[in-house]
Amino acid sequence: LNKMIEDLGEVVYVPGGPAGGLVPSGLRTAMPHALPSAKRMEKGETLILSCGANVGGYRAECERTCFIGDVSDEQAKVLEVMATAQQMAIEAMRPGNKCSDIDAIALDYIRKAGYGQYLLHRTGHGKGLEEHEAPWIEVGDHTVLRPGMVLSSEPGIYIEGISGFRHSDTIIVTDDEPxxxxxxxxxxxxLIIKV
Incomplete structure (x- = not known):
């Protein structure tokens, strides 16, 4: 893959590197960055659509957890917990708030809902010329947000042997609303794909 990227970089320059997507389904969604496989999607499984783009050399990302055909009550419940935590983090992405506090808001909500053992990563990270960069929306980063910062909000719940659940959005910190x-x-x- 690195050789392909290097060779293509000589033909088509993409500032910040190439962008693309991941589309894991079923059990593979429980891996935060699952690579492609030959696995076929099946009715009742989750599917995470993960897309990235470069705009003028700057990075953006968007991810959605979808369902193929049927949605179980448990899938709907976990999705709701994850989506609520993600929205809470977005709403907290305002000037003056600390990255570590935003992480605590989202992940503590997931913990209180009973899914703390299924957390595998921080709430988000900075977006810019790199796919992942500071500041980090995590417990150890006490960076205070300022207008103009660009961040991801993507807390995930990953239940091994069952499924993963993650939405991601790209957010710009403004003087007003995120x-x-x-x-x-x-x-x-x-988010239901009819089959």
Missing amino acids: LVVTQFPKQLDQ
């Missing part, structure tokens, strides 16, 4: 630049649906009924 500006969510990725505007794809998050309501359960819009």
